[in-house]
Amino acid sequence: MGNFELNEPTEAQLNALTKLSTALMIKYRINPDSEIYAHIDDDHEPYVKDIIRTSFIGHRDTGKTACPGKNLYSKLPIIKQAIRTQLLIKKKNYPIKKVRVIHNITETKYFEKDNGTLSIEKPITNSIKSCISYNTNIIIDSCIKKNNILTINLIKKKDKL
Numbered sequence: 001m002g003n004f005e006l007n008e009p010t011e012a013q014l015n016a017l018t019k020l021s022t023a024l025m026i027k028y029r030i031n032p033d034s035e036i037y038a039h040i041d042d043d044h045e046p047y048v049k050d051i052i053r054t055s056f057i058g059h060r061d062t063g064k065t066a067c068p069g070k071n072l073y074s075k076l077p078i079i080k081q082a083i084r085t086q087l088l089i090k091k092k093n094y095p096i097k098k099v100r101v102i103h104n105i106t107e108t109k110y111f112e113k114d115n116g117t118l119s120i121e122k123p124i125t126n127s128i129k130s131c132i133s134y135n136t137n138i139i140i141d142s143c144i145k146k147n148n149i150l151t152i153n154l155i156k157k158k159d160k161l
Contacts, residue, residue: 004069018079021056022086025094032056032083034097056080122150 002009009017025032034055040062051062058076059067068076087093131143131152141153 004072005066006069006071008071009075014075014079018082018086021079022083022090025055025083025087026090026092029094030055031094031096032080032087034094038062054080056083122152123148 058073137157139155141155
């Protein structure tokens with residue numbers, strides 16, 4: 001597409017981004033003003049910071065990067081408004097969803113073998129909708145709440161040779 005740190009995006013590129021973003025928001029029923037929960041790099045321990053942003057953002061909003069470049073990034077509010085307009089025209093204005101962070105479970109446990117399963121149990125009184133692992137080497141096998149105990153079963157991906 002180009003280097004938008006140096007160059008301005010063309011009108012055709014902005015229109016294509018608006019059209020694609022609108023189509024994806026319709027497909028996945030996303031309001032561009034809904035909140036998302038993300039993790040960003042931080043210079044201090046534990047080197048990750050939890051943040052809440054709206055669902056239409058630039059890559060730089062969640063990491064240490066210049067992406068999508070200052071010349072495109074400055075146009076994101078205009079593109080977001082164009083997406084809102086298109087969603088209204090198409091009568092696809094989905095409700096704004098707010099992030100509700102209930103628990104951030106940080107647990108250090110070690111797998112007994114190089115590959116295998118591990119179970120974490122935590123007391124929890126709130127309802128839970130999902131469990132997410134941000135470690136690409138760990139798969140959540142199951143996430144079950146029973147009798148106010150959350151049990152998360154993890155599987156370590158096999159190392160590739």
